[in-house]
Amino acid sequence: MTANKSITERIFQAIGFELLAILICTPLxxxxxxxxxxxxxxxxxxxxxxxxxxxxxxxxxxDRMLKRWNIPHNAWVRVAHALLFEGGLIVMGVPLIAWWLSVSLWQAFLLDIGVLLFFLPYTYVYHWGYDVVRERLVMRSVCQS
Structure with missing residues (x-):
């Protein structure tokens, strides 16, 4: 994982992440x-x-709450962050999915859980792959200079 990415590269990486996910998820x-x-x-x-x-x-x-309450960023905070983030996304996404696809809330919930289970390995593999390709391109650029 590389910390020295420009904002432009981070935007490119995020857009690539979403576009590839849409291309995989939509037909599936x-x-x-x-x-x-x-x-x-x-x-x-x-x-x-x-x-x-x-x-x-x-x-x-x-981030504001962590700062206000002076809470250190440890593994438990990361777990709480992930659970609260995904929980909020489910609360907002399930009704939208149910309405849009004309399915029950239960069916929408199951679909959302399935998508979440897809995104866990997808996120890992995408960012790992991005970093590997980026490192090779950077090394090639350095070697050619």
Whole structure:
């Protein structure tokens, strides 16, 4: 993991993360749910935008609370952060999914849990792969200089 990335590179990495996830999830979820590809693509993009917005709001709030209460950033805080973030996303996402796809809240919840289970390894593999490719490109650039 490389800490010295520019804001432009971080934006590029985040957009790549979301675009690849949408390209993988849309056809897979359309097939699982028996829904049209366009409809599932629209809901996938909507959930990605919701997650992006929630990420900005939640992380800003969470960081302010840690600072205000002088709480150290340890493993337990990271676990609480992950659970609260995902819990909030489920609370907002499940009704949206149920409404958009005309399914029950239970079906939407199960779909959301399935997507979460996809994103756990996907996040790890994507960021690892990005860092490996980036390192090779940086090393090639340095060697050619």
């Amino acid at each position: 979820l359309a097939w699982i749910m028996g829904k049209p590809l366009v409809e599932m693509g629209a809901v996938t993009i909507a959930i990605a935008m919701l997650a992006l917005g929630w990420n900005v709001v939640f992380n800003g709030f969470f």
